[in-house]
Structure formats: structure tokens, C-alpha cells
């Protein structure tokens with residue numbers, strides 16, 4: 001096991017887990033932040049599933065003025081953020097509420113940032129590049145994968161460059177995360193599967209990277225345990241409240257972990273797949289994860305044995321070295337059981353973009369903290385193995 005390195009830890013966000021929170025708690029949390037005009041950011045899937053209905057009744061009854069911005073796509077782009085920003089400006093919103101998966105939450109964070117800083121989103125790319133604290137945000141995740149409701153960053157696609165940029169800063173952290181497992185019942189199985197594997201990727205990458213610390217290890221371990229216990233049940237029946245709660249908590253814990261110590265090669269490689277081919281983020285990570293885990297096995301100091309055990313493998317009598325491949329095998333078995341495809345060909349990903357995608361992946365800060373040293377040729381080989 002790795003020795004403990006210096007670290008700094010801070011995570012000031014109110015997190016509420018309650019079945020029915022969207023209906024019963026949202027208005028109170030808005031009022032607690034002294035807001036009476038809000039922009040509600042979501043996407044067409046959430047809207048059409050009727051997930052906003054109860055919340056809208058509660059908002060009306062609570063005397064909150066609101067508008068709905070639902071024009072958010074997967075791998076959301078800068079133009080969506082600007083359109084939402086315009087709407088928020090027009091209504092003089094004092095708070096942004098996101099109800100959705102990672103995409104609406106990331107767009108909500110970008111709109112909150114634009115509301116107080118204006119200007120060009122691309123100029124805020126990187127850590128702490130903006131001047132003023134964003135508007136307050138409340139996030140209600142409708143998938144259990146992204147963890148974006150608890151991270152101080154937003155990932156937005158710049159289509160002109162086919163590039164997913166990350167904007168981060170301590171003030172980007174949402175004010176409140178409302179975790180409501182009762183709204184997960186209509187989630188399609190493949191969304192449950194791919195977003196759940198994204199959460200597993202967050203947990204495994206933050207647990208095994210070079211700057212993991214005892215806090216994030218604790219979050220990561222519990223997230224992996226919950227995902228091993230509940231993801232299959234959740235994909236089988238998203239309305240199973242116990243499984244939905246387990247996955248929602250796992251996703252949040254993994255989000256806290258990677259929000260503190262970031263990720264690794266898998267996420268560095270997943271972002272260009274979204275930028276070039278619009279592969280949904282969860283799908284990209286799900287398919288890449290076993291490949292990057294195999295690559296990183298050489299750097300393992302015993303954490304792979306823990307992962308294997310947490311995912312149900314009996315490796316107790318094995319050495320760390322003997323047990324490590326079972327962690328990869330457990331992830332592969334889980335992926336197969338829940339219907340994740342084995343390669344990216346199904347998503348139109350072609351070999352000719354590997355050189356450019358690999359260069360973009362190498363720009364990610366996640367490469368430098370990946371447990372095994374990684375060069376451009378390594379990334380190219382990993383892409384070739386997954387396409």
C-alpha cells in the first residue's frame with residue numbers, strides 16, 4: 001500500500017439524501033439561499049420523463065419565479081451555455097437549479113459562472129481563471145454516475161476544436177446537492193449501466209492515482225463496494241429504491257473523491273472520444289476502463305487486490321500480484337453482465353483520429369497523476385486496443 005503523502009482537504013457542500021427531496025425539499029433550499037427567481041436547467045429526456053412535474057408544482061406553490069432551460073445535449077457545448085445564460089439574464093435569475101445528469105449540471109455551473117463574470121467561457125478554462133464567485137447552484141442528479149453535483153468543475157465541449165475543456169475553481173462547487181433516489185424509476189437500463197460504470201471509473205481512478213489520500217481512499221473504497229453490491233440490481237430495476245439509493249450515494253462519494261484528487265488515463269482518453277465522436281461520457285469510460293486498468297496493473301501497490309475483493313472476488317489467499325488481474329476481470333464481468341459493449345466501433349469511432357485524440361488526451365492533467373507513467377505512444381496503443 002502506498003505511503004501517505006501531503007494533502008489538503010476541503011469539501012464544503014450541503015448534501016441531502018431523501019426519497020422525495022425534489023418535491024419536498026427544493027423550495028426550502030432555494031429560500032435558504034435567499035433566491036426567488038431561478039433558472040431551472042435540464043434536458044429533453046428529463047423533461048419528457050415528467051421528472052420536473054412535481055418540482056414545478058412545488059415551485060409555484062412556494063412563490064418561486066422560474067423558467068425552464070432544457071436545451072442541453074450530451075457532451076454539452078459552449079453555445080448551449082450561452083443560450084441558457086441569455087435566459088438567466090433576461091429573467092434576472094439569482095440562483096441556478098440543475099435537474100439532470102452530468103450535462104445539465106455542467107451547463108448550470110457554466111451559466112452560474114457567466115452570470116457573474118460574463119465574457120467568453122473558453123477564457124476560464126483551467127483552474128481559478130475567473131474573477132467573481134458564480135451564482136449559487138442547487139443540483140439534483142437524475143443519473144447515478146457523474147458526481148458533478150459535488151465537484152467544483154464543469155466540462156464543456158468546444159466544438160470548433162472538438163475539445164472538452166474543464167473549468168474549475170473552489171467557488172464552482174454547488175451550494176446544495178439534493179439526492180433523491182425516488183426519481184430514478186424511469187431510467188433506461190443502458191443509461192443506468194453506463195453512468196454507473198462512469199461512477200466506478202471515478203472511484204477506481206481516484207483511488208489508485210498518484211495523489212490519492214486517506215480521505216479520498218475512504219470515499220473510493222465505499223463507492224466501489226456499493227457499486228459492486230448494487231449496480232447489477234439497479235440496471236435490472238431502476239425503481240428498486242435500495243439499489244437506486246446505493247448507486248446515488250456511490251456516485252456522490254466517487255464524485256467527492258475525484259473532485260479532490262482527480263482521475264487518470266481513462267478519463268483523459270474519454271474526453272476526446274466525446275469531443276470527436278460524441279460518444280456519451282459514461283459509455284466511453286465503461287469501454288476504456290478495463291484497458292486502462294490492465295495498463296496500470298504494473299504500478300499497483302496492493303489496491304487492485306482491495307478492488308477485486310470489493311467487487312466480490314475471493315482473492316484473500318493471494319499475494320497482491322496474484323490478485324491484481326482479478327480486479328480487471330471483475331470489472332470486465334460487471335460490464336458484460338450489464339450490457340456494456342466491448343469496443344468503441346459501435347459508436348462510429350475510427351482509427352484515423354487516434355493521433356489527434358491521443359495528443360488531446362495528453363493535454364489532460366489526469367495523465368500526470370496516472371499511477372503508471374504514460375507517453376503519447378502508450379495512449380495511442382490503448383485507443384487501438386479499445387476501437
Ligand SMILES: [Fe+2]
Pocket residue numbers: 146198201202267281285
Ligand atoms: Fe466521468
